[in-house]
Amino acid sequence: METLRGKVALVTGGARGLGVAIGEALAEVGAIVILADIRIDLAEQAAKNLQAKGMEAIALSLDITNEQQIESAIQKILDQHGKVDILVNNAGTDVTLPVEELSIEDWDRVMNVNLRAPFILSKFILPLMKQQGSGHIVNIASTAAKRAWANASAYHASKWGLMGLSHTLHVEGRPHGVKVTAVVAGGMRTPFLLDRFPDIDPAVLQDPKNVADTVRYVLMQPSETVIPEVMVIPMRETSWP
Template identity: 35%
Template sequence: MTTDPLDDQVALVTGASSGIGAATARELADAGASVALAARRQDRLESLADEIETEGGEALVVPTDVTEETQVREMIETTVSELGGLDVLVNNAGVMLLEPVATADPEDWQQMLDLNVQAVMVASQAALDVMRESGEGDIVNLSSVAGRKAYAGSSGYNASKFGVTAFSESLREEVADSDVRVTSIEPGFVDTELPEHIPDEDQREMVDEMLEGVTPLEPEDVARSIRFAVSQPTHVDINELLIRPTRQEL
């Protein structure tokens, strides 16, 4: 008789209302984990929770604005109290507001720093206390190809994702004396709603042109990679996963 790799584990996924976050929640639930779903859009979280529970899983809806530190810490506390612990944290919530430096709105930069970086750091800090107490755990941070390679017109987004990659590696070194693992996931083009929020028309057109002739990743492709990373034996830490569509050049 075989068991699912995440049986009896608790996973928390931010940005779970759509895209990679929703796909990851489904994937981890399929692997046996009880899943806490965090995002601002409560109606979508409740629909996803119903779907997971219909398939025999356990899901907890935790409406959260991860740019608010108090809400992030309450998100962790609620997950632990309601589901009995926290074994996997997937910091997925993020936004991609592409603009040239000369015309960028500094408020867009701040939004990316708050959501893409600060929220990741605060959630990781809060989860770390729980995982150190239990003796092990996985912190998975969604970076990007843009966290490894800079692009014209993408400076603010690049800065935020380079920050996620750097934070993840620093955290990994800090917890290397324990069984807490840290993984940075770096997807290329993924078919999600992120490009819809790009404020600069030229940058939206550029993204469309770059996608010509490329079959983008599906959220489920990234979700399977996350499942792979957190399902490894305790002594195996998948530090980074760079995942591009086969025909993506940059």
């Protein structure tokens, strides 16, 4: 297994939910974790919580829908650490409405966060990884990228698109020693679901730590091996048969 000690990991949507869990999973094996989020107050608290456990974590204010902010943030990381070893495109959003009620603005917002931002981040970071001759991009997809249900057209479109982007990046990165993995996650006990669907039974969802541990496992594969796609779903949740 590869070691993550000293690796610089940028995690978007790192202020809560799965982002925090991924940050902790990587930091506890020695990675330098950068928790990027538009909610800098929550990101700073999450970083402090990890620091209190003796881990190396940094909060970074970032609106991933703004390409200038992305470019500036990457430069800041390079100025401080000299490299980016891991990019986890984790940030996501959704609007639960039928197509005829979904506004164009809501469609654009979901696509900007879930698909456009991973493209821009990868566009800027993949060349750095190619130059290093190493690196790993992890895209957090969803079972929504494998099938469809009502009232989630923007989310489905963005996640199906993210899967296509992820596999294309995998093909483009491999000749240069860069790995790319899509993690297809089923429902988790995170604010993403629990805040929007208060009637959902938490027992049918999985602990985000389980998905975070899978992300860490993927990142720690030997250099000669890459896992392009992996699915992690709860035993009882029904988004996947």
